[in-house]
Amino acid sequence: xxxxxxxxxxxxxxxxxxxxxxxxxxxxxxxxxxxxxxxxxxxxxxxxxxxxxxxxxxxxxxxxxxxxxxxxxxxxxxxxxxxxxxxxxxxxxx
Amino acid sequence: xxxxxxxxxxxxxxxxxxxxxxxxxxxxxxxxxxxxxxxxxxxxxxxxxxxxxxxxxxxxxxxxxxxxxxxxxxxxxxxxxxxxxxxxxxxxxxxxxxxxxxxxxxxxxxxxxxxxxxxxxxxxxxxxxxxxxxxxxxxxxxxxxxxxxxxxxxxxxxxxxxxxxxxxxxxxxxxxxxxxxxxxxxxxxxxxxxxxxxxxxxxxxxxxxxxxxxxxxxxxxxxxxxxxxxxxxxxxxxxxxxxxxxxxxxxxxxxxxxxxxxxxxxxxxxxxxxxxxxxxxxxxxxxxxxxxxxxxxxxxxxxxxxxxxxxxxxxxxxxxxxxxxxxxxxxxxxxxxxxxxxxxxxxxxxxxxxxxxxxxxxxxxxxxxxxxxxxxxxxxxxxxxxxxxxxxxxxxxxxxxxxxxxxxxxxxxxxxxxxxxxxxxxxxxxxxxxxxxx
Numbered sequence: 351x352x353x354x355x356x357x358x359x360x361x362x363x364x365x366x367x368x369x370x371x372x373x374x375x376x377x378x379x380x381x382x383x384x385x386x387x388x389x390x391x392x393x394x395x396x397x398x399x400x401x402x403x404x405x406x407x408x409x410x411x412x413x414x415x416x417x418x419x420x421x422x423x424x425x426x427x428x429x430x431x432x433x434x435x436x437x438x439x440x441x442x443x444x
Numbered sequence: 445x446x447x448x449x450x451x452x453x454x455x456x457x458x459x460x461x462x463x464x465x466x467x468x469x470x471x472x473x474x475x476x477x478x479x480x481x482x483x484x485x486x487x488x489x490x491x492x493x494x495x496x497x498x499x500x501x502x503x504x505x506x507x508x509x510x511x512x513x514x515x516x517x518x519x520x521x522x523x524x525x526x527x528x529x530x531x532x533x534x535x536x537x538x539x540x541x542x543x544x545x546x547x548x549x550x551x552x553x554x555x556x557x558x559x560x561x562x563x564x565x566x567x568x569x570x571x572x573x574x575x576x577x578x579x580x581x582x583x584x585x586x587x588x589x590x591x592x593x594x595x596x597x598x599x600x601x602x603x604x605x606x607x608x609x610x611x612x613x614x615x616x617x618x619x620x621x622x623x624x625x626x627x628x629x630x631x632x633x634x635x636x637x638x639x640x641x642x643x644x645x646x647x648x649x650x651x652x653x654x655x656x657x658x659x660x661x662x663x664x665x666x667x668x669x670x671x672x673x674x675x676x677x678x679x680x681x682x683x684x685x686x687x688x689x690x691x692x693x694x695x696x697x698x699x700x701x702x703x704x705x706x707x708x709x710x711x712x713x714x715x716x717x718x719x720x721x722x723x724x725x726x727x728x729x730x731x732x733x734x735x736x737x738x739x740x741x742x743x744x745x746x747x748x749x750x751x752x753x754x755x756x757x758x759x760x761x762x763x764x765x766x767x768x769x770x771x772x773x774x775x776x777x778x779x780x781x782x783x784x785x786x787x788x789x790x791x792x793x794x795x796x797x798x799x800x801x802x803x804x805x806x807x808x809x810x811x812x813x814x815x816x817x818x819x820x821x822x823x824x825x826x827x828x829x830x831x832x833x834x835x836x837x838x839x840x841x842x843x844x845x846x847x848x849x850x851x852x853x854x855x856x857x858x859x860x861x862x863x864x865x866x867x868x869x870x871x872x873x874x875x876x877x878x879x880x881x882x
Binding site for chain 1: 551565568569570579580581583601603604605606607608611612617619620621622658675676677678680681682683684685686687730775
């Protein structure tokens with residue numbers, strides 16, 4: 351099959367199928383991302399606060415929130431009064 | 445890939461683009477030899493490019509590596525193939541090796557990609573970022589890391605959902621899903637093995653809880669937390685993002701341990717742990733750092749002074765063998781250890797534990813050779829057959845070894861070893877040129 355420039359994805363689609371597990375993982379990751387971003391719409395929060403609000407373990411929130419920070423969707427704010435947890439907020443002017 | 449001349453014959457093949465491979469290649473290139481570097485990863489720079497600082501000088505590791513990387517990439521006598529491997533290395537005669545170069549597809553046209561990261565922004569898939577040792581995610585299409593060389597995107601096809609967004613948004617038309625594995629036959633006069641080392645996988649020691657307890661991390665994960673391009677904004681606990689204030693190091697994790705099949709000392713763990721302890725005390729001035737050790741092996745120039753400096757900064761060193769780590773509900777960890785000086789079993793609570801993992805051989809090298817099998821030593825490193833007189837010489841005449849492919853060593857020793865390998869390689873080629881001209 352000769353692939354058209356700019357549409358070479360069609361060539362790959364002929365060759366490969368996407369595993370169901372990968373599709374499920376994408377949905378799950380998207381759900382977590384949406385929940386974290388929605389939680390931050392109401393203001394700055396720490397990881398334990400987000401975790402409690404969206405009912406997910408703190409390690410999952412830590413992984414996702416720092417990934418969102420890497421992808422410039424959230425940013426870190428000040429540290430809390432106990433010098434333990436940083437606050438996170440939605441990134442302005444992405 | 446940086447293929448300057450589309451050539452298939454080179455004087456020297458250097459396998460591995462880490463610090464030892466680059467040093468060997470540069471020495472030979474400046475002597476007029478045509479060198480081909482083959483690197484299996486997406487970028488050259490090896491492990492050193494990912495480190496924070498070097499011991500005992502605390503110089504910035506990336507600041508030392510990146511000029512070397514640029515110099516290698518720009519040198520007219522050096523050709524680099526990244527994301528490529530070699531197989532079927534066969535010695536046909538003196539100064540005549542045939543090799544098959546295997547170039548894996550990245551699905552990105554390297555010469556077209558500008559590294560703009562538009563594709564990365566649009567990609568909907570996240571995967572563990574191997575260059576941040578899984579502490580955060582990357583996308584399925586990604587630039588390996590900010591100072592990668594070449595700094596171009598690659599598509600992780602195993603994790604791609606074939607949405608085609610990357611191809612749609614790429615302003616340079618650099619995405620090409622039609623790429624296939626290429627096998628390129630080449631001929632070289634000599635080979636340098638600079639395949640580096642693997643780090644010990646601490647999941648093997650179940651009682652330390654790595655993988656089960658998120659606040660038990662490896663020294664490489666801590667190293668990443670200490671670099672400017674770190675995954676977090678500070679040194680933090682992966683379990684909950686809390687700033688730790690009581691950190692423990694467990695030395696000899698996977699080294700000097702017959703039970704995990706690695707009885708030898710890794711040579712660098714004591715000093716990199718001491719280095720990290722000092723850096724942590726700079727990053728978290730209120731934190732306590734405890735090092736559990738069997739023996740502190742501070743054998744190099746300035747190493748003992750460096751260790752003493754860490755003690756004077758407040759690092760606590762306990763001569764003790766850690767038996768088990770358990771987790772409390774709040775994520776803190778109970779370290780159960782034998783206090784060797786007092787002869788007692790004790791327990792201590794820490795909120796983050798760093799496992800100082802050891803150095804293992806890279807087993808890939810054995811499969812690269814066809815016919816003339818390369819000999820390995822008792823620990824599966826490349827055997828130095830004449831260690832005292834010709835330290836780079838291997839069991840195949842014309843094949844030399846550089847850096848940690850021959851055994852655990854620190855960065856200065858790797859560079860020295862690379863110097864020896866390049867010198868012996870040059871002698872080998874010149875010697876046979878002289879003999880054949882007689």
